[in-house]
Amino acid sequence: MSPLRWVALALLSWLALMPARAVAETATVTDVAGRQVSVAVPVRRVILGEGRQIHVTAALDRDDPFGRIVGWGEDFEKSDPDTHAAYVARFPQAATLPRFGSPSRGAFDIEKAISLQPDLVVLGAEMQRPAEEVRLVERLAAVGIPVVYVDFRHAPSRNTEPSLRLLGELFGKSEVAEALIAFRAAEIARVTERLAAAGPLTRPLVMLDRIPGYSDECCLSFGNENFGAMVAAAGGVNLGSELLPGTFGTINPETIIVRDPDVVIVTGGNWEALAPNGAWVGLGPGADLGKAREKLAALMARPAFRATKAVRTGRVHAIWHQFYTSPYQFVALQRIARWLHPRLFADLDPDDTLRRLHTRFLPIAYRPGYWIDIER
Template identity: 55%
Template sequence: MLTFKNVAFAAAVSLALIAETAVAGEVVKIKDITGREVEVAVPVERVILGEGRQIYFTAALDTEKPFGRVVGWRDDFRKADLDGYTAYLEKFPEMATIPTFGGMKDGTFDIEQAVALKPDVIIMNTEAKSATEEAGYIEKLAKVGIPLVYIDFREKPMQNTDASMRIIGKLFGKEARAEEFVSFRQEQMATVTDRLAKAGDLKKPVVFMERAGGYSDDCCMSFGNENFGKMVDLAGGINMAAEFIPGTFGTVNPEQIIASNPDQVIITGSNWELYVPGGKWVGVGPGADAAKARAKLAGLTERPAFTGIKAVKDQNVHAIWHQFYNSPYQFIAVQQIAKWLHPDLFQDVDVDATFKELHTRFLPVEYRPGYFVSLK
């Protein structure tokens, strides 16, 4: 059984491709995001996705047939992003027949099942690296000719997203398409970073980013200097939790939030009805009910951790789609956070228009608003 766990990876290395070009079926060496050199016959035709939400990048490259190469995937997409899953299922009903593996509680899949699916490659997130190597499954898969390649959109996404998209573009034989996506992403990121640089000495609000608020009764999961924490920094804010969380993910106690008295609070959410039925989580995402999401967001501000803080008094409390933390679409989140933190500076930036353009140019499903909500 191959174990999926959230583990910190040791290093992130930019893409290095051995051989300038490759003809169909040619075996090339690809350096994955962890620095491993992996031999793969490209373009691959049969792929196992180590996480169902990897369809976010597959769809951006194989837009016409996003499931055409997928012969197996983990079963998390439906559970973690029910609204997104439903949108894809409506257009691609065949995805319901793709073999799934593993379980969200034990985080495992059957290696014999994986071999039986005859994949040309297995694409895994970096957090699975330690567990898979300790179990010796990379070597076992290699003995039957199945390479495993690591990518990263979660641990250090602002550093590794472009390289990860280029790796997948090489695997799929969609290198030009990957470069087109990377260019679009960089342009949209520059909309924020260039403007902030020109603004000079801008007052940066203190922001508390809560990870999956309301998912459980515990409070409060957050982000260190990476992922949403880094997005806050890029959007012109100060990530309150960076001082207390040394890695990408961690927890801040309620008393510290009150003591830090953040100017803004941003809570990540998604439709987690299959995980926590009727939970207090904020169900933002494609096609979400804004009024319902806002009411649940208001409910979360009544927890002890937010007693009397400036963000609640000023109603600068927001919810944002959780899945930005694990997809190549983080630039959308950066734009939206920048508008919340510096509304005058980014008044003309239309985040919905940016997200709609992403869908029109790269994704096979139509854009459905609902990814953000605010109390104010």
Template identity: 55%
Template sequence: MLTSLFKAAAGAVLTLAATTALAEEITVTDVAGRQVTVDAPVNRLILGEGRQIYLLGALQPETPFEHVVGWREDFSQADPDNYAAYAAKFPEMKQIPTFGGFKDGTFDVEQAAALQPDVVLMNLEAKAATEDAAYDDKLAELGIPIVYVDFREAPLEHTTPSMRLIGRLLGEEERAEAFIDYSQAQMARVAETIETADPQRPRVFIDRAGGYSDDCCMSFGPGNFGKYVELAGGSNIADGIIPNTFGRLNPEQIIAADPQQVVVTGGHWDAYVPGGDWVGVGPGADLAAARTKLEGLTERTAMAGIDAVQTDNFHAIWHQFYNSPYYFVAVQRLAKWFHPELFADLDPEATLRELHERFLPVDYVPGYWVSLKGD
């Protein structure tokens, strides 16, 4: 049965060739270092994660779903606020077939093949699971290439090449370079000031998805938000304890480190933890309610007596900055919290508004952060 499905899908792929006569065969190198041959510009695309629309939206803001024939069902659950904004403007996206995940083994190869994709865009973190389940071999048998991108595991290193890679696949190289130039210019506004001033770095604890569960506490090692802290002029207390990008600190480690700044990453996660203690920040968030939840998180054992609680240097920021090409906004926001005097003239909200106006399909709506300091 499986073989017959593969053969049927392979036949369908061959019949599609006539519609792609204008495509040019190119070889690209993905972020996994693999050389992949594809027909470009790509006409039919499967997103291995729904939140890859953050990248596509920046490249094709007028028609971000034009080439998407299937995607993983995570956007609506992990980022319901932006999902609603996109759905209001592009209602056709609700009709796009959805898939399970590669990492949890629920991806349906036959369903994917029946959609006749030119390429499957996969997140780097799913590579091991994809190969273990032989999804790559099964798709290769059907002539469907996988291209790996990354904007989570190593966003500082991989977002730019990922954006450039997708730009080439879609024939949007110029747009990709414009976005890259903008993001690098925004990062430089922080990097140059920190390098010149060489300020004393506050001890910082990043509370990853604080309140999502009763366990405390998830955090970041030297990568992702841990790297954002360093670039923003802080010192990540998990650096040297958590060896990789993601991990945990126990309450005793946090209390002993006595962080001077705490930053909780938050979002609206009713799909996962209904009514949880997570801090609901994101576009259109009720910031009064978010602040109340943030205050509640200061009462956990791990926060007992720490400097950040005593001085109200306790903040929350949109979790998806860890998983999108908008990381430079988070770095600016952290820098202004850590060094308000140095960055008195920096306005992260203005940066985020400009990002939407220049590059993104949906309008800017505030609500991406809140602080017990009130700023």
């Protein structure tokens, strides 16, 4: 694009947005990257850099979840097609929204974003470095479009509440955000407070097997954040926390054999669009759990797992991978707690928790299919 065309586009975008912003209040907020950003609130036109951020924004705008969304990431349809289909069935306009590639892959179309005249672009924290490489924030700022970073993936135990609170303020939905934060905290406390009251417990060693079957690689896992933090909070010892320096990494198969985990938890989802006919465990709303169990059993025949204590004793489970990038990880925490300490949490029903979450906050109906146990 020529410099003259760029300036003209910037000026037209700024003029088009002036009437709406003239009556809006300007708030200076701090995002999870520690950046102070001035935004005209409440925002009216929003681009979600990651489509799966709808898990958050739909809770804030339950009655009209796409009313202010003018574009979103293409990842939602590819990585979580079953939930995507549920939203499109309930809100057909979602199918016509412009889609964006990820800044992490250098595929975010800045010119298209500007043409949509958003007054906010929301990016995931993992997108910050690639966004900086292409000066995405500066180029959007030049035409008056602010960017904020949120995080439900890399350090969710630290960043989920601030991210919810930030979006609640920007959307003019702070009361809803605080209600969701309180719901989340209360459900987490049902695990952490009972563990604290129980006194010393044997903490099983857990191997988190991240998206096995998506590729032939073995064995992807989690460090001391995300699912790794959930295992610790649920009263277990995450093997990856001892070995991996970051949120994600790979554990050598020989290490798994030597450490002989007490429990194996596989993450799975519907990746037919990304890895057709793969060996992955298909989980998610409405999943075929019989087929998922067959795939889980086949994965446990791999050399790294087949002789482990977890497989010998039947303590092998699978859970929906997409909990790893949504504010609803507290449901996964409850499910993991029941797997690790079945007697202590015998009365804890994560299925009911997820159903109540949908009933109270979300605009789509709950359908089971988010976890399974291996058949003994």
